[in-house]
Amino acid sequence: MASKNQNKPPIPNFTNAPASPSNNQPVVDEVAVDKRRKIGLGKMVGPANSGRTRQAFSVVNGGQENGGPPSSAGSECGSIEFTKEDVEALLNEKMKGKNKFNLKEKCDQMMDYIRKLRLCIKWFQELEGSYLLEQEKLRNMLDCAERKCNEMEVLMKNKEEELNSIIMELRKNCASLHEKLTKEESDKLAAMDSLAREKEARLAAERLQTSLTDELGKAQREHSSASQKITSLNDMYKRLQEYNTSLQQYNSKLQTELATVNEALKRVEKEKAAVVENLSTLRGHYNALQDQLTLTRASQDEAMKQREALVNDVVCLRGELQQARDDRDRHLSQLEVLTTEAVKYKECTGKSFAELENLSLKSNELEARCLSQSDQIKALQDKLGAAEKKLQVSDLSAMETRTEYEEQKKLIHDLQNRLADAEIKIIEGEKLRKKLHNTILELKGNIRVFCRVRPLLADDAAAEAKVISYPTSTEFLGRSIDLMQSGQKHSFTFDKVFMPDASQQEVFVEISQLVQSALDGYKVCIFAYGQTGSGKTHTMMGRPGNPEQKGLIPRSLEQIFETRQSLKSQGWKYEMQVSKQYYLAFLFIFCLSFECYVYGHCKHMSYSKIYL
Numbered sequence: 337m338a339s340k341n342q343n344k345p346p347i348p349n350f351t352n353a354p355a356s357p358s359n360n361q362p363v364v365d366e367v368a369v370d371k372r373r374k375i376g377l378g379k380m381v382g383p384a385n386s387g388r389t390r391q392a393f394s395v396v397n398g399g400q401e402n403g404g405p406p407s408s409a410g411s412e413c414g415s416i417e418f419t420k421e422d423v424e425a426l427l428n429e430k431m432k433g434k435n436k437f438n439l440k441e442k443c444d445q446m447m448d449y450i451r452k453l454r455l456c457i458k459w460f461q462e463l464e465g466s467y468l469l470e471q472e473k474l475r476n477m478l479d480c481a482e483r484k485c486n487e488m489e490v491l492m493k494n495k496e497e498e499l500n501s502i503i504m505e506l507r508k509n510c511a512s513l514h515e516k517l518t519k520e521e522s523d524k525l526a527a528m529d530s531l532a533r534e535k536e537a538r539l540a541a542e543r544l545q546t547s548l549t550d551e552l553g554k555a556q557r558e559h560s561s562a563s564q565k566i567t568s569l570n571d572m573y574k575r576l577q578e579y580n581t582s583l584q585q586y587n588s589k590l591q592t593e594l595a596t597v598n599e600a601l602k603r604v605e606k607e608k609a610a611v612v613e614n615l616s617t618l619r620g621h622y623n624a625l626q627d628q629l630t631l632t633r634a635s636q637d638e639a640m641k642q643r644e645a646l647v648n649d650v651v652c653l654r655g656e657l658q659q660a661r662d663d664r665d666r667h668l669s670q671l672e673v674l675t676t677e678a679v680k681y682k683e684c685t686g687k688s689f690a691e692l693e694n695l696s697l698k699s700n701e702l703e704a705r706c707l708s709q710s711d712q713i714k715a716l717q718d719k720l721g722a723a724e725k726k727l728q729v730s731d732l733s734a735m736e737t738r739t740e741y742e743e744q745k746k747l748i749h750d751l752q753n754r755l756a757d758a759e760i761k762i763i764e765g766e767k768l769r770k771k772l773h774n775t776i777l778e779l780k781g782n783i784r785v786f787c788r789v790r791p792l793l794a795d796d797a798a799a800e801a802k803v804i805s806y807p808t809s810t811e812f813l814g815r816s817i818d819l820m821q822s823g824q825k826h827s828f829t830f831d832k833v834f835m836p837d838a839s840q841q842e843v844f845v846e847i848s849q850l851v852q853s854a855l856d857g858y859k860v861c862i863f864a865y866g867q868t869g870s871g872k873t874h875t876m877m878g879r880p881g882n883p884e885q886k887g888l889i890p891r892s893l894e895q896i897f898e899t900r901q902s903l904k905s906q907g908w909k910y911e912m913q914v915s916k917q918y919y920l921a922f923l924f925i926f927c928l929s930f931e932c933y934v935y936g937h938c939k940h941m942s943y944s945k946i947y948l
């Protein structure tokens with residue numbers, strides 16, 4: 337748009353010119369459109385280009401392009417276009433005519449000139465109208481853009497609020513995640529402790545289990561050896577029983593044999609008795625019988641021997657029986673011992689079975705505990721995995737926060753460096769300012785005299801008002817007064833003259849520079865001098881209760897304290913005191929002078945004493 341405006345031709349002030357009645361609207365619009373095209377305003381409001389070619393104003397004027405006055409252009413003003421040169425030529429056109437008194441020719445020329453001017457005015461009006469239309473459109477566009485801008489601003493504000501709320505939520509989430517992380521870490525530590533404890537317990541349980549399995553193996557081995565012993569003892573017992581039955585059978589056999597032998601002995605004795613009877617009877621048969629007797633005796637002896645042998649056999653058998661009985665008794669006692677031992681073993685094995693059961697129960701319990709602990713360990717490992725994942729996530733976020741923190745740290749460091757640079761610059765600037773200030777004050781004059789004229793009081797005579805006058809010349813304006821005495825004028829020049837209507841603030845503005853100078857470390861002395869009732873106390877002290885009427889001293893003190901406060905942030909420290917001697921002097925001549933010490937020092941520079 338700026339380029340469009342820049343390309344606009346200067347429009348002469350023809351607004352008061354009357355519009356040409358001969359120009360109709362479409363023709364002028366075309367001229368305006370064509371002009372716009374010519375000056376690069378193709379997008380302006382107006383009818384579209386009809387495609388007709390237009391003649392330049394100079395062509396209409398008969399080929400007088402440069403500076404030549406336009407001739408009569410006819411009524412086809414629609415094909416005329418004006419350039420800056422045309423307009424200027426038209427405006428600068430002078431009446432031609434060799435004969436000054438040829439009024440008709442002059443009149444025609446004038447008519448022609450007026451017609452051209454009307455055409456030009458019409459063209460300008462149309463151009464202005466098109467410009468107004470364009471302006472209106474641009475205004476509409478501007479309004480539209482402003483509305484859009486406002487909407488965008490509202491949207492942006494909403495978005496900003498949303499973003500702020502999201503940031504707040506994210507911060508809250510971050511804080512809660514931090515809390516969770518710390519909690520998870522403590523949980524993790526607790527879980528790891530419990531895991532270590534569980535592992536220890538598991539190891540102890542495993543050690544206990546191995547010792548118990550060893551004991552169980554031992555007991556089982558003992559049990560198997562005891563059961564083997566029991567089976568061997570049972571076998572022995574059976575064998576002994578078998579041997580006992582065989583011995584009993586043998587004994588009964590021997591007894592039956594003894595009974596048969598006794599029967600045979602009885603039969604032999606019966607036969608002997610029969611023989612003896614036969615002997616008596618058979619005495620005759622004595623010899624025979626004697627023989628028979630000797631034979632019988634021999635047979636008796638043999639029988640006796642046999643009997644003795646049998647008795648010996650019986651004795652032997654009895655001994656053997658006795659031995660067998662003893663053996664049996666011994667075996668029985670051994671059996672009893674073995675039975676008791678077997679009972680004992682049985683009891684032992686029972687105990688060991690109970691112990692075994694207990695141990696198996698314990699081992700089952702331990703296994704169950706181991707299983708539950710392994711489940712717990714699994715669960716804890718899962719938790720640990722989840723916690724580690726969380727830890728990784730939180731580590732990532734912590735890394736991000738750390739990088740952010742590092743960036744912030746860098747930023748802070750940069751800012752600190754910049755702050756240090758700025759502080760150095762401030763200090764240097766302050767030094768420069770002091771120097772410049774002092775230079776200005778020196779240039780203004782180390783000793784300066786101001787004159788303040790107090791207004792007339794009610795007691796003062798009205799005539800006195802005419803005594804003082806103030807020169808208005810540029811050289812002495814505000815710096816001089818003229819006093820009339822006995823008809824004679826006395827002029828006095830000062831650094832500055834304060835008029836009666838000068839306020840306390842106006843006076844202090846001049847003095848405040850000196851106060852600043854005192855604060856910068858230079859010695860300053862301000863005193864008021866004048867005759868009684870001239871306004872010294874009013875100038876120096878004023879009326880401290882009334883802010884408007886405060887004098888130089890309270891205002892100076894205010895400036896000192898304000899500067900002290902404002903320079904505190906730059907590291908300056910001011911110590912102020914009013915010494916006794918000066919205080920006394922102050923009491924006596926406070927209306928003439930005011931002095932006090934200001935000690936100021938800073939980490940960068942220091943000075944010891946200032947007079948104010």
Ligand SMILES: Nc1ncnc2c1ncn2[C@@H]1O[C@H](COP(=O)(O)OP(=O)(O)OP(=O)(O)O)[C@@H](O)[C@H]1O
Binds near residue numbers: 869870874
């Ligand atoms: N600029 C002023 N505007 C209004 N009133 C003033 C001004 N200067 C002085 N006065 C008034 O003039 C009177 C005398 O002034 P002031 O007491 O200050 O004079 P002084 O020079 O201190 O007198 P002295 O030497 O006797 O102490 C006071 O009533 C004071 O209010």
